[in-house]
Amino acid sequence: MKKTRTIDLTSGPIFQTLAELALPIMASSLLGTAYNITDMAWIGLLGSKTVAGVGVGGMYVWLSQGLVALPRMGGQVNTAQACGRKDYDEARSYAASALQITILFGVIFAAVCLLFLDPLIGFFNLTDPEAYEAAKVYMLITCGLIIFSFLNLTLTGLFTAQGDSRSPLMANFLGLVGNMILDPLLILGVGPFPRLETVGAAVATVTAQILVFAVLAFRIFTSRLEPNVLRGVRLFSRHSGKFYKNIFRIGFPTSIQSMIYCMISMVLTRMVSAFGAAAIATQRVGGQIESVSWNTADGFAAALNAFTAQNYGARKYDRIRHGYRISFGILAVWGLIITAAFVFLPKPIAGLFFHDAESLSIAVNYLIIIGFSEGFMAIELMTIGALSGLGLTKLCSIISILLTGARIPLALVLSHTEMGLSGIWWALSLTSIVKGIVFTLTFRHTSHTRLK
Template sequence: MKRPDVLHDPVGPALVRLVIPMVAGALGIVLFNVVDTFFVGRLGALELAAMSYTFPIVIVAGSIASGLGVGASACVSRAYGAGDLPQARRLTLHAHLLSLAVILVLAALGLVTIKPFFTFLGAEEKLLGLIGDYMFVWYLGMPFMMLPMVGQNILQALGDSKTPSAVIVFSVVLNMVLDPLLIFGAGPVPALGIQGAAIATVIARGSTMVAVLWILGSSRKMFPHRAERSGFLISSRRILFVGLPASLTNLALPISMGVVTRLISPFGAEAIAGFGVATRLESFSLVFTMALAMVFTPFVGQNLGAGKVHRAREGYRVAVILSLVWGVVVALVFGVAGRPIAGIFTDTGEVVVATTGYLRTLAPTFGLLGVVMVTSAAFNGLHRPFAAAAVAFMRLVGLYLPLALIGRSLGGLQGLFWGLAGANGIAGVAAVLIFRRASRTFPVPNKRKCNDDRVFCSPRNPGKSLFSIGDCGKL
């Protein structure tokens, strides 16, 4: 299939052709940790518990890397859409250097705080050795695991969703092969236990780093010549302008999920287990919407750079429709087959009931949850990161947690689920209204420059840049 022309192809078909390959990549992201958990679980309860303690660090590091990737994608796509290839190349190099610096600092801090940090989290002495075995390798391999996320986002910024998806799928398959080999051993390969899982993860993710860097450098020629490498601080400021709010938004989700888990805990272990199964099924059901949000930021960014703001508006309308249609399909599936699907994961009646109650209550709102994700992606592409963060935090902090608490007080566990569903629904509608209101002040092409980069200025205030730090200046 020919790569879609983000700037000229009809908006609907272009978005669909971007999303379809990315679905496999989004599914691979979801599956990666599932595979590790499956094989480590075969070692025993202690190893599985030790790995569970590492998830907060994995989520935090992934959220930071993903946020930096979103910042890089927003900046590179805008420069690429404007036809400024030297600037796009410069941003590509600087995004990797900035990310590497951040990752090395995090890894160094992690290596010297393994025991005290996990002791603080409540890990027992018998688990600390296992956690140390895993995290020592994981921290050393952090650059190999985090940098590919930035490179994959930059490939998407260039309108290429096939390559990042293929690379992710390859890493998942490689991890599936390496996990049992290194964890349990075979032939001359010794059984390394939980440390083998960490090594497998580093090797699998590291393979994606090599592939992505080679593609960016050799195939796409996206690393600059010596004369184009200056301006690291300016590039870093632009990337962080979008990347920092995106990282904080990514971190808000697991924190909110932790609070909701605490709210469910008084209903017993079966309710917690049902919630856990349901949220994992929710993650799988949102793979299409996740892929849509991943490609939508660079779609908007490229068209913004090219001055085709009308395509950004049309793209948003198409993305909302796609999300809602997908939500209807998911709601029908869980509405009809929610109980049998839950039964695949457990035969405990109370767990099945909790899982089914969650899915049947919330699934009709998954389409609107997708609208929230798409709206945040659109604002990131428009270089309005605080608007993107506001939309996400409106749902998580302003609606998700308060309505869960109110629902629990009124209707117990099922009431809590209704509160979560209400949060998704209200947030989805509000996101559309916010975007429509913001679209009245969308930028217009303006022959002005700011910080040596093309910008677009507010029609209400032509002297003020909407998407760069600082004011517009005359050429």
């Protein structure tokens, strides 16, 4: 059987190398966006109260992504740097250690959510019984079986670290197809299937995640790519403490950053709840619509992260600088396209998800305001990917936490002016613009001092 080598990120034309790695990841991210939007489109047919409840339950799913960011980022960066040094035994040990941490975190997070379900939902002060019940049911299923989502995220990072971005694309595509089929069947009850509404949405989501995991696991053993560090991982062996230590060193700042970012969003959601269920629904759905931008940028950032890490391990610093410049141009154009769509076509976009006048009006206003920051947000995420590939996750976390945290006092001030709810949206947009500028300047400074 003919074997195919993984993409060598340390040699060859930079644009072509980045494109080969990034395009499947970006396509996979777009599939993730379609996955989330599909859920929201079907759930939207159940009314804004159900959307609000699912949005609140989904906040804890988002919080969990911060926890798994530790083994994912720590595993990806260390595995990629080991691959760059051609030390594949070390790469396998990092991959195995990352997966062990992922499984442990998945079990712990699920247990905490199941034990403290009511207090966790109660934080958002949902006064509507229908919204509260939707949040409870959705969180019970999705967080209770969060282990599959955790494994998918870490495996995606490890596949990318060794230069294979096609396997995650294949897995996510099949997961999306499964979710698109199951959503209408289980949410609305088509043919012999019962109408499960919120339960159906949660079951469809988890089933799709199980399918993605099954495909990724299958690809580990059937892929002809060489070297395939994942095939040789010793998952049930104890590895040297240095592997766990280095994973925590790289991944911990990113994990803390992501979880604090989510907690800040939770506080903002609580502030938004004062404006009613329609406002919460808009924030939830608006975030999913916006994921067209940030999921794609985050996908490109994952590619740039692996590219930067491998070349840093190989001490090819000029390739890192050149790769960043190419990525900057691509993401800037993408961000401007999304800005134009949100600012000039907000009503047609919002109309896909909202069918009552109040929610539609709030959503249109949200998209216009958020739209101005899309290009800056794309640059921010891409730059974080590059800096993290250099191992500077702590620096990224400090900058991100400080500037994202500024959203709370800014939202408090602006929402108590005549802007009202729009003040909260402006707090999100303005801080994203500032973060994009600050991260760009940070990379430029780093490239002059660290990449010599």
